[in-house]
Amino acid sequence: MKNIGFIGCGAMAQAMMPAIKTSGLDCTLAFSQRNRDHGRAFADRLGVRFVPNNSDLYGQVDVVVLAVKPQQLADLDLALAPGQETPLVLSLLAGTPLGQLRQALGHDRLIRVMPNVAASVAASMTVMAAGPGLSQEDIDLAKRILDTIGRTVILDEEGLDKAGALNGCGPAFFFQIMEACADALVALGIPRAISYEIAAQTMKGSADLALADQTHPAVLKDKVTSPGGTTIAGVCAMEKAGVRSGLIEAILASYGRTKEMSQ
Template structure:
């Protein structure tokens, strides 16, 4: 993002392998974090510009991408962009003012989940499990829980209540999480990434 204008100018003027400069193409899709549509449209005048925020699970076809349309984008062009990103996961269309929030949640989110999985595995090792088994258990617990929530469409709190019995092991664990500020730490992580994305775009 910090050198966007200089690179964009080169792309507009330069020629690619197909004999076209970016300045002559009908649609430009940007995946740059923190670069707003206004800057993109200034760099590519009178062109259809779409901002996209995919995330790293797209590399295995399990990502989610948020799209925001510029002022010249037609419905057909937006559908074309959605088709492109559906090849690597789910797609949502949002107004641009929400893009920094998307960056904080799903854009940076895989890092939070990776830390969660690593910490779960470390807990398993601390309790006596071999490292490889602990990591496998942690990965499939997160993967399976996400799939269960997606397929049943129940609220996460409802699933938590189903797993939590009176005086049991899970409620004892949840009490520890609440005491450590687990929820607020995740909320602050999302907001920290969101704020940094806003700073990059200013």
């Protein structure tokens, strides 16, 4: 049984906690946050423990998930009482390097984590990067926790920042693609709600198939494009519009902005 505590209970913590709670992972969940009324209301709703004081929570749990905004890190005054063990810290703070976390928290039991909004439906693509010298036991524990909110891959810290341009920013790109696809069906006269459903499930089904099949996406595409058919006509239109290069540019631009913001 592991005791997991979230510090900060905003959008991301509220997406992650229900998924962890319903996953069957052998754990308890608690959290602290600034606004006590909101804290108590969320605790009642989800059936998890609210601890008003950050330091109390920090000293009581095995794993702390830091879920405040990066600029709020400096306000956290996290101290351990004598005899309390340093918790394993999973930091969600975007653009906050392990070195900065080490300075702020005064220890090395640190893992950076970049989840995405799909954590709320246990379908996050999460990237984690462990600090140097962390035990395999800590890394395995972090992965077990993160696997409850979706799928997890492990990269080094530089890789996490790069991958974040897709797994972190990507939902916005895919929502935009979904909207454009639905607009096309609406232009053809299909009702809006049905168009969105068709667009979303077609994207989801294609992604599920690619993950299950582990086949190169181009091979999967080739399987559904018959010579002279309807699909290849659409594929050619996509190429003419530069959809693939547009997506590559989008991800590179997001990574460029990540680098700018971390300076």
